Amino acid sequence: MQDKRFFRELITDGARDFKAGRIGRRQFLTLCAIAGAAPYAVAMGDAKAAADEIVMWDWGGDAEKCHTEAFLSPFSKDSGLGFKIDTSGPLQGKIKQMVESGHVTADVADADAFDGIALGKLGDLEPIDYAIVDKNKVLKGFAWEYGISIIFYGYGFMYDTQKFKDNPPTTWADFWDTAKFPGKRSLYKWGNGAIEAALMADGVEKDKVYPCDIGRAVDKVKQIKADTLFWGSGAEGEQMVVNGEVSMGMVWVNRAKAVEADTNGRYKLNMNQAIAMPGAYIVPKGNPAGRENVMKFIASCQKPERQIDILKCHGMTPANPEAYGMIPPELQPFVITSKENLPKVLLNDPVWWAEHGGEAVDKYLAAIS
Amino acid sequence: MLTGRQTLGYWLMVLPLVVLVAAFYGWPLVNILRLSVTDPSPGLGNYAALFSDPALAKLIWTTLRICAITTVLSVMGGYLLAYVMTHASADRRNWMLMLVMMSFWISVLVRAFAWLMLLGRNGLLNSVLVRAGIVAEPLELVRNELGVLIGMVHYMIPYATLPLLANMQGIDPRLASASRSLGAGPLYGFVRIFLPLTVPGIVAASLLVFIVSLGFYVTPAILGGGKVLMIAEYVSVQVLITLQWGTASMLATLLLIGVFALLFVLSRFMKVSQAFGARA
Numbered sequence: 001m002q003d004k005r006f007f008r009e010l011i012t013d014g015a016r017d018f019k020a021g022r023i024g025r026r027q028f029l030t031l032c033a034i035a036g037a038a039p040y041a042v043a044m045g046d047a048k049a050a051a052d053e054i055v056m057w058d059w060g061g062d063a064e065k066c067h068t069e070a071f072l073s074p075f076s077k078d079s080g081l082g083f084k085i086d087t088s089g090p091l092q093g094k095i096k097q098m099v100e101s102g103h104v105t106a107d108v109a110d111a112d113a114f115d116g117i118a119l120g121k122l123g124d125l126e127p128i129d130y131a132i133v134d135k136n137k138v139l140k141g142f143a144w145e146y147g148i149s150i151i152f153y154g155y156g157f158m159y160d161t162q163k164f165k166d167n168p169p170t171t172w173a174d175f176w177d178t179a180k181f182p183g184k185r186s187l188y189k190w191g192n193g194a195i196e197a198a199l200m201a202d203g204v205e206k207d208k209v210y211p212c213d214i215g216r217a218v219d220k221v222k223q224i225k226a227d228t229l230f231w232g233s234g235a236e237g238e239q240m241v242v243n244g245e246v247s248m249g250m251v252w253v254n255r256a257k258a259v260e261a262d263t264n265g266r267y268k269l270n271m272n273q274a275i276a277m278p279g280a281y282i283v284p285k286g287n288p289a290g291r292e293n294v295m296k297f298i299a300s301c302q303k304p305e306r307q308i309d310i311l312k313c314h315g316m317t318p319a320n321p322e323a324y325g326m327i328p329p330e331l332q333p334f335v336i337t338s339k340e341n342l343p344k345v346l347l348n349d350p351v352w353w354a355e356h357g358g359e360a361v362d363k364y365l366a367a368i369s
Numbered sequence: 370m371l372t373g374r375q376t377l378g379y380w381l382m383v384l385p386l387v388v389l390v391a392a393f394y395g396w397p398l399v400n401i402l403r404l405s406v407t408d409p410s411p412g413l414g415n416y417a418a419l420f421s422d423p424a425l426a427k428l429i430w431t432t433l434r435i436c437a438i439t440t441v442l443s444v445m446g447g448y449l450l451a452y453v454m455t456h457a458s459a460d461r462r463n464w465m466l467m468l469v470m471m472s473f474w475i476s477v478l479v480r481a482f483a484w485l486m487l488l489g490r491n492g493l494l495n496s497v498l499v500r501a502g503i504v505a506e507p508l509e510l511v512r513n514e515l516g517v518l519i520g521m522v523h524y525m526i527p528y529a530t531l532p533l534l535a536n537m538q539g540i541d542p543r544l545a546s547a548s549r550s551l552g553a554g555p556l557y558g559f560v561r562i563f564l565p566l567t568v569p570g571i572v573a574a575s576l577l578v579f580i581v582s583l584g585f586y587v588t589p590a591i592l593g594g595g596k597v598l599m600i601a602e603y604v605s606v607q608v609l610i611t612l613q614w615g616t617a618s619m620l621a622t623l624l625l626i627g628v629f630a631l632l633f634v635l636s637r638f639m640k641v642s643q644a645f646g647a648r649a
């Protein structure tokens with residue numbers, strides 16, 4: 001695996017140098033011969049196309065349109081580089097597989113911060129170049145060696161206002177209290193957010209949630225398992241609320257405004273104790289567009305006006321504090337790091353998840369299945 | 370009989386295909402087998418976990434239980450369908466066959482969502498029942514194990530029907546008349562004559578349904594409400610989310626061995642190619 005990656009990098013660099021006239025044709029062909037020319041005939045084509053465009057790897061759906069409008073199009077206009085979007089979803093395993101197979105086709109992945117930390121440790125990522133990307137244009141503590149937060153998303157819950165008219169639930173403890181607040185619940189199927197929510201429901205103080213007591217969390221989840229549905233994708237979680245399958249449902253906060261609209265305001269978001277998740281832009285090692293180009297792109301996403309554009313289009317909370325003053329008042333309640341919300345939310349600890357995520361997900365799955 | 374040269378000629382003709390399958394299917398498969406004994410550390414640790422990790426035992430038990438129930442129900446449904454088709458007029462049989470085949474065209478995803486809309490909490494059936502006052506609370510028909518079973522049985526009935534139909538059509542109809550003329554009633558004739566002759570069909574249909582059910586992913590993921598975890602989905606979690614590729618490839622290997630073993634049993638009862646719809 002490693003040797004393949006090495007040769008691929010060698011030949012991609014070679015192709016770039018050849019194109020730029022830094023090495024001769026003969027030298028380039030020698031390189032190809034060393035690396036085993038045939039498979040890399042393709043790589044030559046790649047390298048040419050690659051140097052001219054940024055390939056963003058995201059989760060599809062609205063993200064495709066929103067990333068284009070807020071980030072990729074404006075960057076393309078400024079830099080002259082083209083762009084493409086791969087909507088297949090950069091799950092940790094897919095990124096690892098891509099890098100280790102030696103065929104890297106994406107430049108930047110819209111991933112979770114814990115993915116950046118875990119994959120960085122495995123050597124599958126390019127480090128962020130903080131000479132180009134600005135460490136100060138992100139909430140303090142959310143810039144790492146192998147990734148930087150551009151946006152936040154988060155896990156909050158929505159509740160049925162018709163059912164709980166006079167006494168709406170406001171905490172995870174209420175969410176867990178199916179005697180006082182009868183009805184079905186929904187939680188995320190792969191553990192993130194749900195583990196933290198369970199601990200807070202069990203009385204753990206916000207600042208004591210990390211390091212998470214996994215055993216305690218899954219025991220708490222088991223208490224409401226019979227009344228709970230578990231969703232695997234954001235769209236599914238949204239659907240459970242919109243279809244009225246649950247009286248309280250965990251959702252991705254950035255989708256809450258759309259859900260309120262879809263249910264004509266019947267379901268309302270509770271932001272108290274929401275779990276703020278730092279997203280991270282991460283760069284697969286040996287990315288086709290080259291490190292400098294992709295770093296410039298990431299830096300461009302930090303611009304406050306583009307951060308506001310992604311908020312308006314996709315509901316994603318800006319990670320750059322400079323943008324906070326520009327948030328339209330009607331969006332404030334849905335912004336996870338806004339002045340009114342920041343004291344109420346729990347900030348996810350990606351380092352803990354990078355280290356213990358596998359164990360947490362396994363135990364959580366064993367408990368809910 | 371083919372001469373040696375002729376055989377060689379045929380082999381040469383299929384050689385490109387064999388190479389293709391070996392390179393793009395066989396080799397990655399070998400890699401998966403290898404991963405199961407090398408990741409995260411060399412040895413049989415991943416397989417040992419089967420006996421020490423209750424979560425894995427539960428996962429396998431859930432998968433086997435759901436597949437077994439699906440098999441029994443699908444084969445029963447398929448038997449009825451095949452029986453009616455065998456005894457219908459040729460014209461009618463062709464229509465029925467077409468309807469059965471048509472269900473193969475509908476994607477498993479579409480079917481799962483259709484069940485949600487029909488049987489969900491605010492779905493068609495529950496709205497009618499609640500409004501008519503037949504039930505006070507909506508019935509929980511999906512987003513649980515029952516939902517998974519409904520979805521899977523619905524998907525698998527055609528798979529059970531086809532081998533049974535092939536089997537029943539091979540039974541000489543005069544046997545029924547003969548049993549009648551010897552004084553057997555319809556039930557006695559069915560139990561003593563028809564049913565025993567369809568045993569190979571039942572076995573083939575059961576194995577086929579069971580094997581296909583083992584790999585179900587989408588249906589349990591959507592209709593199970595997250596609480597019905599089967600092997601296929603668990604493998605994908607281990608590959609994509611928790612990065613425990615060793616565990617994933619161990620389970621994949623286990624599944625593969627299981628399927629091969631069942632295919633071997635199947636081959637004792639009928640031509641495997643026939644069970645999968647090919648005309649011998």
